[in-house]
Amino acid sequence: MRPLNLDTILIVRTDRELHAALHGAARREGTTASALVRKAVAAIVAPDEPPRLPAPAGPVATLPMAA
Secondary structure (H helix, E strand, C coil), X not given: XXXXXXXXXXXXXXXXXXXXXXXXXXXXXXXXXXXXHHHHHHHHHCCXXXXXXXXXCCCCCCCCCCX
């Protein structure tokens, strides 16, 4: 499988809550926010084709957060 050529930038404006939720979801999935956005956009524009995602860069550590 050829590596993805990620040479185009798409700017998406969000509020703080959505931004935090996106990064939280990415952390739980063991991926990046960019990869989750690519997956979501790919699902919208080509629902019959499974989205291609790059492998995560490495293991993700989950750190406890203060309440």
